[in-house]
Amino acid sequence: MAELTNANMPEELQNDPRVPDDLKNNVFITSLDKIYNWGRKRSVWPMLFGLACCAIEMIATAASRHDLSRFGWELMRASPRQADLMIVSGTVTKKMIPQIVRLYNQMPEPRYVIAMGACATAGGPFKEGYNVVSGVDKFIPVDVYITGCPPRPEALLHSFIKLQEKIEKQSLRNVPWYRKGEEDVIPVPVLGPDLVDPRRAQEIKGKAEQIAEGQPAA
Amino acid sequence: MAEETTPPTSAEPAASKPAVPARPAAAAGGAKPTAAAKPAGHAAPKGPPLATLTPELAQLQQQFGESVIAPAPYVGVLVNDLGKLREVMTYVRDQLGFDMLANATAVDYIKEGYIEVVYHPQRSKGGEPITLKVRVPRGNDPVAPTEVAVPSLVPVYAGAEFQEREIYDMFGVRFEGHPDLRRILTWEGFYGWPLRKDWREPYYEGDTKPFESRWPGGHHQLAEERVPWQDNVNYPPGFDPLNFQANPDAGLYDSMLGGVPGVEVEPNGQAQRSPQPKGVGASVPVLDRNYNNLADDEELQTDQIIVNMGPQHPSTHGVLRMVVKLDGETVTDLKLVLGYLHRNHEKIGERNTWLHNIPYTDRLDYICGIANELGYVITVEKMMGIKPTERAEYLRVIMTELTRIESHFWAIGFLLNDLGAFYTPALYFITERDLILDLFESVTGSRLMCNYMRFGGVSRDLTEDQIMRARELAFERIPRKIDELEQLLTDNEIIKARTIGVGYLPAERSINYSLTGPCLRAAGVPYDIRRVDPYSIYDRFDFDIPVFYGADVYDRYRVRVAEMRQSLRIVQQALNQLDQTKPGDIQAGKKAYNHRVPAGQAYGRVETPKGELGFYLVSDGGQNAYRYHVRSSSFINLNSLKEMTVGQKVADAVVILGSLDIVLGEVDR
Ligand code: SF4
Numbered sequence: 110m111a112e113l114t115n116a117n118m119p120e121e122l123q124n125d126p127r128v129p130d131d132l133k134n135n136v137f138i139t140s141l142d143k144i145y146n147w148g149r150k151r152s153v154w155p156m157l158f159g160l161a162c163c164a165i166e167m168i169a170t171a172a173s174r175h176d177l178s179r180f181g182w183e184l185m186r187a188s189p190r191q192a193d194l195m196i197v198s199g200t201v202t203k204k205m206i207p208q209i210v211r212l213y214n215q216m217p218e219p220r221y222v223i224a225m226g227a228c229a230t231a232g233g234p235f236k237e238g239y240n241v242v243s244g245v246d247k248f249i250p251v252d253v254y255i256t257g258c259p260p261r262p263e264a265l266l267h268s269f270i271k272l273q274e275k276i277e278k279q280s281l282r283n284v285p286w287y288r289k290g291e292e293d294v295i296p297v298p299v300l301g302p303d304l305v306d307p308r309r310a311q312e313i314k315g316k317a318e319q320i321a322e323g324q325p326a327a
Numbered sequence: 328m329a330e331e332t333t334p335p336t337s338a339e340p341a342a343s344k345p346a347v348p349a350r351p352a353a354a355a356g357g358a359k360p361t362a363a364a365k366p367a368g369h370a371a372p373k374g375p376p377l378a379t380l381t382p383e384l385a386q387l388q389q390q391f392g393e394s395v396i397a398p399a400p401y402v403g404v405l406v407n408d409l410g411k412l413r414e415v416m417t418y419v420r421d422q423l424g425f426d427m428l429a430n431a432t433a434v435d436y437i438k439e440g441y442i443e444v445v446y447h448p449q450r451s452k453g454g455e456p457i458t459l460k461v462r463v464p465r466g467n468d469p470v471a472p473t474e475v476a477v478p479s480l481v482p483v484y485a486g487a488e489f490q491e492r493e494i495y496d497m498f499g500v501r502f503e504g505h506p507d508l509r510r511i512l513t514w515e516g517f518y519g520w521p522l523r524k525d526w527r528e529p530y531y532e533g534d535t536k537p538f539e540s541r542w543p544g545g546h547h548q549l550a551e552e553r554v555p556w557q558d559n560v561n562y563p564p565g566f567d568p569l570n571f572q573a574n575p576d577a578g579l580y581d582s583m584l585g586g587v588p589g590v591e592v593e594p595n596g597q598a599q600r601s602p603q604p605k606g607v608g609a610s611v612p613v614l615d616r617n618y619n620n621l622a623d624d625e626e627l628q629t630d631q632i633i634v635n636m637g638p639q640h641p642s643t644h645g646v647l648r649m650v651v652k653l654d655g656e657t658v659t660d661l662k663l664v665l666g667y668l669h670r671n672h673e674k675i676g677e678r679n680t681w682l683h684n685i686p687y688t689d690r691l692d693y694i695c696g697i698a699n700e701l702g703y704v705i706t707v708e709k710m711m712g713i714k715p716t717e718r719a720e721y722l723r724v725i726m727t728e729l730t731r732i733e734s735h736f737w738a739i740g741f742l743l744n745d746l747g748a749f750y751t752p753a754l755y756f757i758t759e760r761d762l763i764l765d766l767f768e769s770v771t772g773s774r775l776m777c778n779y780m781r782f783g784g785v786s787r788d789l790t791e792d793q794i795m796r797a798r799e800l801a802f803e804r805i806p807r808k809i810d811e812l813e814q815l816l817t818d819n820e821i822i823k824a825r826t827i828g829v830g831y832l833p834a835e836r837s838i839n840y841s842l843t844g845p846c847l848r849a850a851g852v853p854y855d856i857r858r859v860d861p862y863s864i865y866d867r868f869d870f871d872i873p874v875f876y877g878a879d880v881y882d883r884y885r886v887r888v889a890e891m892r893q894s895l896r897i898v899q900q901a902l903n904q905l906d907q908t909k910p911g912d913i914q915a916g917k918k919a920y921n922h923r924v925p926a927g928q929a930y931g932r933v934e935t936p937k938g939e940l941g942f943y944l945v946s947d948g949g950q951n952a953y954r955y956h957v958r959s960s961s962f963i964n965l966n967s968l969k970e971m972t973v974g975q976k977v978a979d980a981v982v983i984l985g986s987l988d989i990v991l992g993e994v995d996r
Contacts, residue, residue: 157641158639159645159646160645160646160668161645161646161668161670161690161693161991161992162690162693162775162776162992164645165693165694165775166774166775168757169757169761169774172753172754172757172758172761173754173757173758174757174758174761187640187641199668200668200670202666202667202668202669202670204513204514204666204667204669205638205646205667205668208638208639208667212639232559234686234687234690235670235671235675236530236550236559237528237530237532237550237671237675237678238528238670238671238672238674238675239521239528239529239559239671239674240512240513240666240669240670240671241559241670241671242559243550243551243558243559247558258776259774259775259776261774299568299571299573300514300516300517300573300575301516301562301566301568301571301573302516302517302518302562302563302566303517303518303529303560303561303562304560305560305568305571305573306558307568310568310569311569313556313562313566313568314566314567314568314569316555316556316562317562317563317564317565317566317567318565320555320564320565321564321565
């Protein structure tokens, strides 16, 4: 428990007769933030959910050689309600993004997202495809991006370490999930003639009108 | 391997010159003879009309006279009279023995104004497929499907169902008499027909790569900055997202609920439950496996429910969505919703140069990338008329067969996962698989996406060290591990109880469904392209085609195990013979970046671990493919899932799907 500071009991407590002997040198004092994050970062449960080729490397990461459980992260849950981490492992298509957003909305806070590979990050080799979303961050917030096509298992492990660092830096005082009020829900995109992001509906309407009137859309 | 290409020798007048168009597009009377400009790819100059025909096609022409024509060197025959198509195809199936529809696709000849639908029927006994085509005028309406409909071939070949839906989805060709003609890869309501030549994707930059913006001199500009919507979207003019109701699943539920008494489907597709005297939902008769009503007894009435499994589901092997209708635990109907991983492979492939496509094929069936590459390069090589060097041939075989072993390890591991042996067997197999991937990585630089094949060769030779490693794997480690696997699993009581007799589909039905790969061989059909239509140097090796007769999940498992042993035999022989070739001689001719492929077309196919992977390529002599179609085994194998599953328990549906061993990258492309 090296990272829990003040590992030893303060002098006056050590000498305090009320403290039993076997507790002396066994009590740690730390800040609430630290103990909270220390526990959290070692038990992140990823969602059991693969999208494309990158998912194969994700499975390889979870398997014996790379052994995700060394991080305490091996408990993949098929239900978003039990998951803390979404690894977007592959190409995000327009047909799939409504489901991804819905899954994200169903995950309880605290929740994190790793964009694994070129496709999830920015569309990757298939970016120009008509059914491909240019990166999952167009819709949901991403915490860590990994390059590669597919990223090696080591790269995925590296992203876990990065995410652990991020978790470590969070503070109870300002984490979003203890704020008052409703959680933010991301509106689920709709499949129309093309993918419609409800947050941009007004803008789309305006431009489509402009184009219909023959003006170039700015 | 493949079939009639326009031979690339110069003696053949076929090649790139624009020529007199074939007979006026005679599709069903309605064809407007469009001012034919430069015909792409299938140029049809004068010549002896029957010279290029196989005996079967000639026989067909005799039988049907003028309704089947073949202007040489037109590849295959054109069924002139759409009304006769089904009759012709029935004749092809029953009289000529082409009992399996290997492939169906379409090509948009925009300048000539028609869409050509191409069929490749083949014999399950082996041999090359034949080519039949029909034409329909394409029309210029961006959203309306073709006016003229092609008669659906589903009554003749059940395997046509998904392929016709795909053609409808991509080209807007209507099929008369299709049981469920809906979009399959995109969604209901999608704007336009993506694979038509005049349909442009939102990030459209040009017809051919490399694009201006990517040349070293060009200024790189983000695709998002080039388009009016700042994103990969495009809407029809005047589209109003605020007053618009999307219901992409309406047709799906419609088609599943339509026949259920007690459930009324509103015009908008919402199922309405009509008031029933008792029970929570609609009460429907209890059906036995053959849909016979068991009782009209009120007491026995139960509810049928529809359950969506996927696209996020631990056992759908990716983003597949199965919609099952359940009566208790028994599946009474099943529909698949595909396209959640539709990455527009074919559209991108038609913009890419020929070479560009090789790494993309890796991403089709990403478990066995190298096997896909082989299918693509041998098809292109056939069109180009080149042959790889000896050593390259051996390296190709070694790598491809290792891929087969690796893929079957994966398939078996995850089949057991689906059976409930959660992860333990899979972990063992992934460990072995990783060893093979290590070899791939040391040779090609990547574990999965190897990008190893080149036209006329491969990208890297094996070093002595790597050969040693391959030998160790092929002669010692893997055989031992397969023995271990069999000891653990093959006679395992629970596995037998769960799999024998489950997912049964007899041979005739499998053939009719165009099922290929281990699943077909588990039904007693010794159909393996390495043997029935040999390609590369497979004819030099001594190996068997394992066949089992149970046609169920258990035999599909056993076929895979047996096949791994046969693949090992091939790898062992190839490694032994590798010394006889010249080290370093891995590329025929010079390495090239830009390949010119003579105008023509070819259908090439290989046996991947999943089944028959075909490439139908049309070249107009340019830098890129005019048409790039992937005949994917996973996609077509899924066609038969419904018949295997209906009547079984829902827990078995998952296992049956696992036994098909699909990979979504290849299903949705
Ligand atoms: S980044 Fe590469 S490997 Fe990953 S999903 Fe995309 S194409 Fe596949």
